[in-house]
Amino acid sequence: MPQDRQTLVIETAEQLLTPRSRREFVRAMxxxxxxxxxxxxxxxxxxxxxxxxxxxxxxxxxxxxxxxIINYLYAxxxxxxxxxxxxxxxxxxxxxxxxxxxxLADIRNHEFIHRESLRALLGLYRxxxxxxxxxxxxxxxxxxxxxFETARRMEDIGLSAYNHAGRYMTEATDVLLVxxxxxxxxxxxxxxxxxxxxxxxxxxxxxxxxxxxDETGLDSEGQPSTPAAVVEAFDPFIDATLSLAxxxx
Numbered sequence: 001m002p003q004d005r006q007t008l009v010i011e012t013a014e015q016l017l018t019p020r021s022r023r024e025f026v027r028a029m030x031x032x033x034x035x036x037x038x039x040x041x042x043x044x045x046x047x048x049x050x051x052x053x054x055x056x057x058x059x060x061x062x063x064x065x066x067x068x069i070i071n072y073l074y075a076x077x078x079x080x081x082x083x084x085x086x087x088x089x090x091x092x093x094x095x096x097x098x099x100x101x102x103x104l105a106d107i108r109n110h111e112f113i114h115r116e117s118l119r120a121l122l123g124l125y126r127x128x129x130x131x132x133x134x135x136x137x138x139x140x141x142x143x144x145x146x147x148f149e150t151a152r153r154m155e156d157i158g159l160s161a162y163n164h165a166g167r168y169m170t171e172a173t174d175v176l177l178v179x180x181x182x183x184x185x186x187x188x189x190x191x192x193x194x195x196x197x198x199x200x201x202x203x204x205x206x207x208x209x210x211x212x213x214d215e216t217g218l219d220s221e222g223q224p225s226t227p228a229a230v231v232e233a234f235d236p237f238i239d240a241t242l243s244l245a246x247x248x249x
Contacts, residue, residue, distance in 0.1 A: 055129035057240055063227055064246040066174045069165050070118055071127045072227050073178065075242060076158050077115040079234055082132035083154060084108035090141040100144075100195065107188050114181050121177065130240040137236040148196045150237070155189040156212060157224055157233045164225040168248040 061075060062068050087094075088108050091101045119126050137153075140146040162182035169175050189212070213219070224233045231242045 055131040055240070057131050058243075059127055059130060059240060060243045060245050061127065061227070061231070062245045063168070063248055066169045066171050067122060067125050068246065069168045069227075069248075070122055070174060070178075071125070072230075073161060073165055073181075074115065074118040074122060074127055075130065076161050076230070076234070077111060077118055078127075078130050079132060079238055080154055080158055081108070081111040081115045083136060083151070083237070084111050086136070086141065087147055087151070090147070094142055094144050094147055096144060103191060107191075110184055110188070114184070117177065117181070121174075130238065130242075132238050132240065135237060135239065145196065145199050148192055148199070151192045152189070152196060154234075154237065155185060155192055157230055159185045159189055159212075160219070160224050161227070161230045163219045 059075075061072050063072055084104065084107055088101070088105050091104055096104065136150055139150040159182065162178055162185055165178055166175050169178065224230045227244055227247060231244065235241075
């Protein structure tokens with residue numbers, strides 16, 4: 001491995017919030033390095049880490065430049081992380097088996113890493129924490145099909161946001177990070193769809209169904225793509241109200 005590629009070890013969530021750690025994180029990502037998150041980072045997940053604590057109820061996403069687009073994706077990750085925290089909390093009552101509980105915890109941890117990675121990259125320019133203790137579009141957290149159907153919709157919307165964000169970005173380091181997160185989100189979407197299929201509830205929405213993959217084998221344009229469309233699609237899930245400023249052309 002080239003010497004300029006490094007593995008940055010993250011022991012706590014707070015470590016990502018220090019200026020030195022943020023600089024090291026960005027440097028590692030720019031040189032093709034990796035970030036190793038130790039189990040202690042996820043202790044905060046089990047205590048909610050403020051993910052579902054009261055936050056701002058209204059926020060404006062200024063989409064100007066790369067930092068604006070990353071803030072937009074940071075909002076997406078806040079929503080997804082909060083949802084999976086709730087899902088893991090309810091996983092026993094919902095009747096999930098051990099494999100499902102383990103994989104849902106993995107997804108929660110991934111979303112936490114994504115959220116914290118973007119927050120570290122943004123530093124003081126980040127969006128405030130959003131109020132996300134909310135509606136989840138009427139999800140029944142005692143019904144696994146309802147939980148997975150909401151997860152499917154959220155993963156598909158979030159993945160579409162990532163897949164289309166690159167066109168608005170100019171910095172190679174930012175595009176690299178967004179691409180790495182996008183590939184993980186696609187894995188989430190696939191396993192959630194497999195879970196739904198195991199309940200006979202997929203309604204034709206297979207892991208690579210034509211609702212998400214078009215006839216050319218590419219991401220379907222039928223999914224929300226612009227920031228405005230993505231924000232509108234997420235609205236039924238959350239308590240916070242988001243508005244947009246300086247949307248890209």
